[in-house]
Amino acid sequence: MIGLSTYRNLPTLLTTTTVISTALRSKQLLRFTTTTSTKSGSSTSTAATTVGNSNPKSPIDEDNLEKPGTIPTKHKPFNIQTEVYNKAGIEANDDDKFLTKPTYRHEDFTEAGVYRVHVTHRPPRTIGDKISCYGTLFFRKCFDLVTGYAVPDPDKPDQYKGTRWEMTEGKWMTRCIFLESIAGVPGSVAGFVRHLHSLRMLTRDKAWIETLHDEAYNERMHLLTFIKIGKPSWFTRSIIYIGQGVFTNIFFLVYLMNPRYCHRFVGYLEEEAVRTYTHLIDELDDPNKLPDFQKLPIPNIAVQYWPELTPESSFKDLILRIRADEAKHREINHTFANLEQWQDRNPFALKIKDSDKPQPNYNLDVTRPQGWERKDLYL
Numbered sequence: 001m002i003g004l005s006t007y008r009n010l011p012t013l014l015t016t017t018t019v020i021s022t023a024l025r026s027k028q029l030l031r032f033t034t035t036t037s038t039k040s041g042s043s044t045s046t047a048a049t050t051v052g053n054s055n056p057k058s059p060i061d062e063d064n065l066e067k068p069g070t071i072p073t074k075h076k077p078f079n080i081q082t083e084v085y086n087k088a089g090i091e092a093n094d095d096d097k098f099l100t101k102p103t104y105r106h107e108d109f110t111e112a113g114v115y116r117v118h119v120t121h122r123p124p125r126t127i128g129d130k131i132s133c134y135g136t137l138f139f140r141k142c143f144d145l146v147t148g149y150a151v152p153d154p155d156k157p158d159q160y161k162g163t164r165w166e167m168t169e170g171k172w173m174t175r176c177i178f179l180e181s182i183a184g185v186p187g188s189v190a191g192f193v194r195h196l197h198s199l200r201m202l203t204r205d206k207a208w209i210e211t212l213h214d215e216a217y218n219e220r221m222h223l224l225t226f227i228k229i230g231k232p233s234w235f236t237r238s239i240i241y242i243g244q245g246v247f248t249n250i251f252f253l254v255y256l257m258n259p260r261y262c263h264r265f266v267g268y269l270e271e272e273a274v275r276t277y278t279h280l281i282d283e284l285d286d287p288n289k290l291p292d293f294q295k296l297p298i299p300n301i302a303v304q305y306w307p308e309l310t311p312e313s314s315f316k317d318l319i320l321r322i323r324a325d326e327a328k329h330r331e332i333n334h335t336f337a338n339l340e341q342w343q344d345r346n347p348f349a350l351k352i353k354d355s356d357k358p359q360p361n362y363n364l365d366v367t368r369p370q371g372w373e374r375k376d377l378y379l
Contacts, residue, residue, distance in 0.1 A: 080147055081170030082177060082230035084292055093228055094299045101304075102221070104214040108307050113364030114320040117327045119275050122267065122334055122370040128258070132265040140272050146239075147175055151279055157286065169292045172280060173230035179273060180223035181240045182247055183329075186266045187216030189252050190259065197342075207349035208336075215329055221305050222322050228299035264337040267371065270330035277323035284316045324364060334371025335360065344379045352378045 085093055124130040144150065148171065152159035160166045191212035198205045232240075255262045283289045296315045303309050306321045332348060339347075348360045355378065358366050 080174055080233065080236060081168065082173035082232045082236060084169045084173055084230045084296075085228075087295070087297060090229060090297055090299060094301075099301060099304060102217075104217045106218070106306055107362045107364075109321060109324050109364055111308075114324045116364065116367075117274065117278075117320075117324050118369075119271075119278050120369040121271055128261045129264055132261055133268050136265060136268040136272060143175075143178070147171060147178075149175060167283065169290055170230070172290070172293075173226060174232065174236050175276065176280075177223065177226050177230065177232055178236065178240060178243070179276065180219055180226060182243060183269065183273065183326075184216050184219035184223060185244065185248050186251060186262065186269075186333075187212045187214075187219065189248060190255055190262065191216065193252070193255050193259075206344070207346035211332065211346055211348055215332065218325055218329075221301070222325070225299055225302045225305075225318070225322075228301060229296065259341045260337050263333045267330055267334035267337060270326050270333060273326040274323055274330060277319055277326060281316065281319055281323065284319065327367070327369065328362065328364070331360075331368055331371060335368070338371055338374045339377075339379070340374075344374070347372065347377045347379065 122129075124133040148164045149167065150160055150165040191209050194205050194209050194212065198209070251262060284293060287294065293315045297311070298309065298313055298315060298318045300311075302318055303311055303313070306318075309317060309321065335347065348362060351359055351361070357376070357378075360366070360368070360372055360377070
């Protein structure tokens with residue numbers, strides 16, 4: 001039976017239980033400490049003390065309270081911004097259960113090599129070059145308008161601050177994800193067409209297919225890395241669905257008719273990619289911009305793919321490698337556009353021994369950003 005004293009203390013017990021349960025629901029940890037009696041004969045007592053933000057004026061330990069999720073942003077019906085995961089969100093989303101060794105091993109890029117990459121432009125010389133160049137610029141302008149992207153004047157770094165043209169972490173992620181979802185198409189389509197040609201004509205392809213598939217694989221790895229960092233909105237996903245369907249079919253038909261124009265188009269497309277990532281790197285160098293990117297960890301899939309990256313590498317280290325990849329694609333496609341499409345060998349895959357002349361390769365030690373001219377190659 002419950003004694004009378006227990007009934008008298010029941011309101012106090014219920015109040016204490018309510019306080020404790022409320023504290024638990026607010027994700028505050030309770031620590032019970034026991035005070036042992038001293039030699040003076042003080043009695044033993046048990047007290048509940050809170051660990052965390054016991055003082056309302058003291059700062060909150062965000063690392064202990066952070067839960068997997070995204071960094072808060074304003075939601076709109078047609079939101080183009082990608083929700084960037086916080087540190088805990090990246091770790092929770094970083095599922096390495098199905099990670100396998102890369103099918104195409106990535107080259108080791110030196111630190112000096114990735115910093116040597118710069119923005120450049122190959123002046124169009126033929127009618128096909130002009131169509132490819134101005135077509136790329138047209139699509140670039142349309143994409144800039146839809147996503148609210150603009151490059152500020154070098155003398156006015158805060159030119160677009162507070163306007164729809166200001167680039168936030170969410171808008172940067174949207175731009176990168178959409179860019180990589182489109183950039184992964186040309187190599188796959190071109191490799192597919194050349195694969196069928198090789199089967200149909202009962203002949204070798206002279207190593208073009210492997211390089212094109214490697215390019216497509218590389219672009220897809222860029223995309224898979226970015227979606228581990230951010231969650232695109234339904235509006236962005238819709239644009240990707242439509243854009244991929246339209247672009248893939250057009251590129252396929254044009255490649256059947258004139259693959260040279262397609263490679264030149266991709267070369268100019270990669271020029272714009274290098275320009276975009278260079279702008280992102282410039283903003284990452286400014287400590288007052290993109291604070292959520294400054295402390296962002298990189299996913300395991302990136303550490304496994306790029307040999308020189310480690311779990312301690314920064315987001316800037318990742319973007320430097322991605323920009324270097326785009327620069328190499330720029331060089332390869334401009335070179336392919338200079339070659340005889342169905343007769344010449346792939347100079348990046350086949351090397352000539354004992355040659356005094358520099359030769360193309362997949363690394364950054366010897367580069368021609370505007371492409372190698374046919375007369376300078378052993379074919």
